Amino acid sequence: ADHLRTTPTFEHVFDGDVINCVTKAMKLTRGKLLQQSDWGDWQDSEYLQLNQYHSQGMFGTPVTTKDDDAIFHLVWTYGIKAVDGRKKARCVCDGSTRSGKVLVLAETYANCVEQTSSRLFYAVAAAENLLVFGADVSNAFAEAPPPKQPFFIRPDRAFHEWWVNHLKRDPIPDGYMIPVLSAMQGHPESPRLWEKHADKILQGIGLTPTVHEPCLYSGTFNQQRVLFMRQVDDFAIACPDTKTSDMLMDLIDDELSIPIKRQGYLDMYNGVDIYQTRHYIKINIKTFIDKAFTKHIASWMKTSYPTPNRSTPLPSDDKWLKLFNSATGDPDAKHQAALAKEHQLSYRSGVGELIWAMTTCRPDLSYTAVKLSQSNTSPATIHFNGLKHALKFLYNSRDDGIYFWRTTPRPELIEGPPPTINSNIQDIRLDGRPEFDALTAHAYADSDWATCPKTRRSFGGVCIRLAGGTIAYKCRFQPTVAGSSTEAEFMAACDTGKTILYVRSILWDLHIPQEAATLLYEDNDGCTAMGNAQKPTTRTRHIDIKYFSLCDWVERDLMILERIDTAINMADHLTKALQPTLFHRHADYLLGHIPPSYSPVYKSIVGLLPNYTPNIDKFTPTSFTTPLTARAARIYAPLKEDFQHNPWLSILCMGTIQTPCQPSLFSTFGLWGGVSI
Secondary structure, rough: OHHHHOOOOOOEEEEEEEEEEEEEOOOOOHHHOOOOHHHHHHHHHHHHHHHHHHHHOHHHHHHOOOOOEEEEEEEEOOOOOOOOOOOOEEEOOOOHHOOOOOOOOOOOOOOOHHHHHHHHHHHHHHHOOOOEEEEEEEHHHHHHHOOOOEEEEEOHHHHHHHHHHHOOOOOOOOEEEEEOOOOOOOOOHHHHHHHHHHHHHHHHOEEEEEEEEEOOEEEEEEEEEEOOOOOOOEEEEEEEHHHHHHHHHHHHOOOOOOOOEEEEEEOOOOEEEEEEOOOOOEOOHHHHHHHHOOHOOOOOOOOOOOOOOOOOOOOOOHHHHHHHHHHHOOHHHHHHHHHHHHHOOOHHHHHHHHHHHHHHOOOHHHHHHHHHHHOOOOOOOHHHHHHHHHHHHHHOOOOHHHHHHEOOOOOOOOOOOOOOOOOOOOOOOOOOOOOOOOOEEEEEEEOOOOOOOOOOOOOOEEEEEEEEEEEEEEEEEEEOOOOOOHHHHHHHHHHHHHHHHHHHHHHOOOOOOOOOOEEEEEEOOHHHHHHHHHHOOOOOOOOHHHHHHHHHHHOOOOOEEEEEOOHHHHHHHHHHOHHHHHHHHHHHHHOOOOOOOOOOHHHHHHOOOOEEEEEHHHHOOOOHHHHHHHHOOOOOEEEEEHHOOOOOOHHOOOOOOOOOOHHHHHHHOEOOOOOOO
């Protein structure tokens, strides 16, 4: 649709005799900065950037070029770092076709760490009681060799001034270009070249990458266990102590022209906040939420209604949910623009903020984010209202995230506040829950059959846990219509099985083998029978054969399905909008609010809380259940000690307990012991 087509988020502006890359966040140009009193600071930042390139051997001697040579323009961006207020100028090349005859002679794809793998890294670090340290490579791409196609840059005014005033060299003659002797940010091949170079360095010092996640490494260094994660030029190192981390970084420094920046204990990585405490590692995105919600707080949130305690991402009213699921918006561009103006909110931007929270560390938002995203093309008013409700829930719970629990305390770290358990103690259902050690993965699967009123397709939920928190989760709108609830559950179990194989593979490469079959909990008897006993029926013959690969995985002892009660199946949270009690029960476990029993703080947080369930039989005298007294129930007047402290008393008295409660109340309604005459 035309109204979905957006303009680029950046613009190239020629100002100050250089090309400036301008975005909504970075609007500074060199021409504007030349007129400011602090221009000297900005010029120093330009020199710092070019000096780093120079020390890395980036630039050759100016030469003349041929007509068919690849010549790139330089592009500058200027900004102020939010962390320390430092003025920063960055110079890259314009690797697009605008700059000349660009030939891509090699692969351009570079791996980035997946969110599932990232959460698994923190889970294993917590389970093995490791500390996580951060590091950053300066001008990382320039450390890699140049692309196969030689290329040049066209010196601009900033480059000329640096060349003459700072390097004290002769001016560059007109028409001369600068050869580029290493990879430069902006060239299509540079990310791939840096990834191969970084991988070579890490394997050279004894680290081994996992097969299905090339950005995760493990090894033994200085006789200590080491885990390593890289995201482009950002490194995360999990090891037992600071000494091991420093020695590892020293070896990496030996292979780089500029020493890496050592950040100490990791507190942010790839946009995710990391909290390392004595008993757990917690991940959340509070920094992102505080920044992203500045515009919401200044607009529609100023006049919105307050969110009640223990709320849910979507309103839990059944009538509202029915209208929400069946509503269809007007696709007209003018109507959509008027709606966005009325609500002071860009629908897709708001959904994007929810999706980022959901994919990083908020599995409790999975169903909500998926449902809202289904209306991205043409939302109705009720969809905007639902989005606002979800955004307020996200903001009010911005401190929340996923907790991964240590097996023993790290006394050198801060104590850290205990997580807030939002469920009432009688609602969290401690009894009957399966328990596992810190490094044993286990999974939950569920499906809500034919939940979509428009297509009758089902929602499937996937949840895999490790170290007391959730490492992998997925809320999926199933691609085909299921003929029965068993079929929908079977497809969800197959999706879970695929994720289990992925997690088992990474754990194997990290030297954490899952020796037993991974338990996959399901709440559908037909599904577990089909998966474990390969017991299809005539009602399942039409299911696509790809889903029966689950039976093969079970046969090979990679996983096994086990029946679990729906009330404690965490994947149920990912398939439907739940009422507050059930929502918070599942969320407290999905997010790791309730520590596992192996944690040293389990008893102090959960174990000492009362979990008393009244014994109803104790309050029902035997004589009340005999046929004789049943017939006389209408006229029988019990003694006070017979019904005192009876848990059914408030129900029979319609929520009001009078002192003393009149026994005639029971005879009036003909009620006692469940008997009505």
